[in-house]
Amino acid sequence: MKVKTRFAPSPTGFLHVGGARTALYSWLFARHHQGEFVLRIEDTDLERSTQEAIDAIIEGMNWLGLNWEEGPYYQTKRFDRYNAVIDEMLADGRAYKCYCSRERLDALREEQMANGEKPRYDGRCRDSHEHHADDEPYVIRFRNPQEGVVAFDDHVRGHIEFANSELDDLIIRRTDGAPTYNFCVVIDDWDMEITHVVRGEDHVNNTPRQINIYKALGAPVPEFAHVSMILGDDGAKLSKRHGAVSVMQYRDDGYLPEALLNYLVRLGWSHGDQEIFTMAEMIEHFSLDAISKSASAFNTDKLKWLNNHYIRTLDPQYVAGHLEWHMADQKIDYRSGPALSAVVTLLAERCQTLVELAAQSRYFYEEYEAIDEAAAKKHLKAAARQPLALIRDKLAALSAWEVEPLHHAIQATADELGLGMGKVGMPLRVAVTGLGQSPSIDAVMHLVGRERVLMRLDRVLALLASAAE
Template sequence: MTVKTRFAPSPTGFLHVGGARTALYSWLYAKHTGGEFVLRIEDTDIERSTQEAIDAIMEGMEWLGLNWDEGPYYQTKRFDRYNQLVDQLLAEDKAYKCYCSKELLDEIREEQMAAGLKPRYDANHPRIIAANAAATEDSPFVIRFRNQKEGSVVFDDHIRGRIEISNSELDDLIIRRTDGSPTYNFCVVVDDWDMEITHVVRGEDHINNTPRQINIYKALGAPVPEFAHCAMILGDDGAKLSKRHGAVSVMQYRDDGYLPEALLNYLVRLGWSHGDQEIFSQQEMIEFFSLDDISKSASAFNTDKLRWLNNHYIKTSAPEYVAKHLQWHLDHQGIDTSNGPAVTEVIKLLAERCDTLVELADQSRYFYQDFSAFDEAAAKKHLRPVAKEALELAKAKAAALESWNTEALHQLIQQTCEELDLGMGKVGMPLRVAVTGQGQSPSVDAVMNLVGKERVVSRIQMALDFIAQREANA
């Protein structure tokens, strides 16, 4: 048997973190078993489904690298198939027409709740029998699935173990609406059958749908897939993950400066583990993944851990790869890299210090753009009259330097210290502020090397002018 999994989002919004984790688990299981992964767009909610949401889902999947083997399939393009099978169930007396109005059903539900009963459709209720008997050929109706009344639905969930639901708990659900459109629970079953889905990985909010769907599979004579229902993702405060916890859209994480590998690595560990290992290559995820190792407990989202992982991938990924993702942020921040060092060289220098690509882009700015002001606190501490002599000497040496490289610049700073009998901090810190405009940066000789001779000399002069102005105002 070829394993076939699917990810089947409803296009009523962006691809959120919970959906991305479900997609990842489905994708990993298919890859682990040498199977196939299907993308299906469940757009039967025509009023709420949008092309914008479809595009957002596709963009998120592609950014994460979760490529699909089949699809995307669209449910709205399969209505003829669904209705063919609804008609088949009608002909086999496994479904029936119901003429009850919504108002009548609402009244019956209120009566049931007032009596302490579970609100549900009861085909044997006297008022429902009467309403169906009074209907004419022109009366509007829905099609309901004739659910079994005896026995139980039993299935072995890969995450939650054996689940048993009595058929008496399940009512006759609607499978075709008054307007002729099929409903979600029916479409899902037909799709899984037609697409030969063997394993359904989805959120625990679908557990209540599963016994209803299993009965429809059986009524159609379709094979029943295996199920794995994942626990929800919580915020770090224990509440269900939502916008107030920060980004929940996958593409918002792209915008916030995360690499797809970091988010995937983080998501795979939100409910699944392999020993104590924290960092997984994609190949390791595929090799080790198992549905049976997914925890049934809810997982808490921890942004600090995600940032730590992201820093790891920024540091350890090939600079050329990081540069591809960084370019979006450089463009977004208006940083033109055409006049400056190779972006890959800047990444090598800054990667250790940055948790996100947003930070990396922002910290790379001084390599490509001149600044008009120094950081106020850094300038106040380090661009003082006492630093003037060191900056003047360093500037003269820089202007005269023929071989511009990190080693030569390191010697330049050392020589300045020795000639003026100053400690490294008394020379290096004023130089750092002069060249970067900031109080923190990587090694100042390496920074000067990438900033370039002309800019370094010009910026040291700008710092000297700042000190002169400071003296004049004193």
Template sequence: MTVRTRFAPSPTGYLHIGGARTALFSWLYARRHGGTFVLRIEDTDLERSTPESVQAILDGMAWLGLDYDEGPIYQTDRFDRYRDVIQRLLDEDKAYKCYCSRERLDALRAEQMEQKIKPRYDGTCRAGVEPPSADAPYVIRFRNPQDGEVVIDDMIRGRVTISNDELDDLILARTDGTPTYNFTVVVDDSDMKISHVIRGDDHLNNTPRQINIFRALGLEPPTYAHVPMILGSDGKRLSKRHGAVSVLQYREDGYLPEALVNYLVRLGWSHGDQEVFTREEMIELFDITDVNRAASVFNPEKLAWLNQQYIMNSDVAKLAPLLAEQLEKRGIDVTQGPDILEVTRVQQERAKTFVEMAEISEFFYRDFDAFDEKAAKKHLRPVALEPLEKARDALAALDEWEPEALHRTVQEVSEALELKMGKVAQPLRVAVVGRAASPGIDETLYLVGRDACLRRIDRALDFIRQRAGQE
């Protein structure tokens, strides 16, 4: 069998975490089996579908590296095809016109709910009725089998059996003629020769309806795999408050696409205890039948940890433009300061995201507004005045501003004052950086530059003298 999978989002919003995972699983299954991955845009909801949402989906797929072999295919380009299939079903008496008004259907539903009966259409028009008027609006309903059952051999959930008497006659086309989701999916999956449908288990209720339409058309349905939902840490369905934002928001927040893809593949699937996978390993090892039946829990901390692993092990040349982008968002011109490659190199293991890396790298390019209160209280004390003065004088006298010479200078000042190096380096770090954490003191001084370092040390000395006068 030639494997053909598809990802079929509705462009009524951004590409979110759940959709991205479904797309990834479909992409991996096709890639592992040498098959074809199709992107289909299900835009028949004309009121809610927007070009902006379509672009957000395409951009999200591109950022994640989920390339498609065919598409994007738009359902709105296929309305003629849907009309032809609906007419065939009408001609074969497998569908019928329903003239029931919205008011009647609402009343029926209310009555069924009151009687604690599963809401469903009661088949009033199934046997055929005269139109109330020549121009009376109508929908077209599928004539669902009234006996027997639908068996779904799901690749994740196993065998699922649904009795046909639990299903009603679903609408195939609305009063304005636009086709409905459950119908267009069948026509598209058949026309596009989709062999495997991998989608969220919120679609499981739709599957027996779709299979019955396949059968009515004399078609063989694809094989299904319904992926369990993703939950937040509180056990509730994933929402914006849990981090279910657009995948492109993760790009804005400083995540690498490789890290997000790696995290998504581990939401419900595993290979032993391995946490970090190359894309090649994912393709080689992933099997949809190994996906857990239980829901997965989204863990932002785990994602951040994974992102840090990728940052730590990536080429600096690849990371530097991403750091530069974040710094520029903060109003920093990275061409006016130290080499962004060098800044990236010294910060590579110190941040979980590029937003965080930019935050802790600002001091390389511009003076900070104030000293960190805790760091200043601990390290910019009157006792640090002499070490800082001596360090300032020694640094100002240096002929070459290089890491090795800077390290040696700090060490010599420490030895001259008979202090541990940290007693000089830490006040110096807080003076130059504004806080107690930074890369090594020699690299920090080197990258900040002579003029900025001396200027900031003078500021720290004034701070200490003022503090001494207050104590």
């Protein structure tokens, strides 16, 4: 059997973290079995579905690198197929017309709830022979079995059973002629030959209804894995108030897709004690049966730790490609300066996000507007004037602007003046970067470049001279 999975979001909002994890699990399972992955847009909610949300879902999937073999399919473009099947079911009695008004159904629901009963359709029109006018509105309901049980073995939650007597006759076509979500899903999974359905635990109650429709159609029933919800740092259900509204917000906040994917795969799945996975390792080890049924708590600090790992260990050229977006977002023109990949290599240890990396790289590409006040007060005193002047002359005389000769120039200045390296290096750092902290100053100066370094030293020496007058 060829394994085939699908990710089927509703375009009523952005691709959020829970949806991204579901997509990842489906994608990994298909890849593990050399199968196929389908993207399907379930846009039957015509009032709430938007093109903006569709674009955001596809953008999020592309950013994460979760490619698909088929799709995206759109349910709104398949109404003819759904209605053709409904007409067949209506003709042979697997479905029937229901003329019950909204008022009757609301009254029925209120009465059942008042009596402590589970609200459900009472089947009034199931076998009714009452005459109705041709223009009287009606819905189409699926004739659900009334006896026995519907059972399935869920890869996450184990054996699940529902009594058919607990399931009412589901509406499969509304009065306006539009087929409903639960019916469309079944036809799609049948037509697309989906073998395994991975989705959120909120769909568990839909599953028995859908299984009965599969069986009524003579369609193969896929296997199911209903994954638990993701909680926020505070233990509450993950929501907008926890920060990231969509997957792309994590891009905006400076995370690499590899970090988010690695983090998401561990939110409910494990392989021993391993924390860091390459994509190849995820594919190799992934199993639906290893998904935990417990809810997972989102930990932003853990995500940042992973992000720093990937910033440090991925190819700097690749990281630089993602950094470009943030440089543009922070309006830093990186074309007139060192290669971004070189800056990534130098700053990676210090940055948890690409937002931080972009911000810390600014002095490589443009002049700082002001020197950090605390750093200036501590390191740019009158005593700094002599070592800065001497190092400036030595730097100007260098024939090769490389890290090693730059380091030797700093050391020679300290030796000549009988000072510790800090008495030379710290004022030099503040003068070159405008900050009190940076990576090794010789490596920084190498990337900043001769012209900019000398110009900044001249500027600081002029300030010190002015202050001495």
